[in-house]
Amino acid sequence: LMGTALIFGYLVFHDALIFQFMEKVEDIASNFVLAAVPLFVFMGTMLERSGIAEQLFEAVHLWTRRLPGGLALGTVTM
Known part of the structure; x- marks a missing residue:
């Protein structure tokens, strides 16, 4: 193109x-708005590589264990 x-x-x-x-x-x-996209991807990569994301999902799972859609709530709150 x-x-x-x-x-x-x-x-x-x-x-x-x-x-x-x-x-x-x-x-x-x-355009400073476009700078948020690579920074958001970088943040997600750092959370995943450091293991913090897994610990956060486990903590949210403990909090929302009895609620339906606990994984969705964990994803949204994280």
């Missing part, structure tokens, strides 16, 4: 294509 965009953009916009792509990259890079 990116190759098609580059070829079509060069045919239509010629040298202005470089400035348009640089502006788009700057707009996306300065």
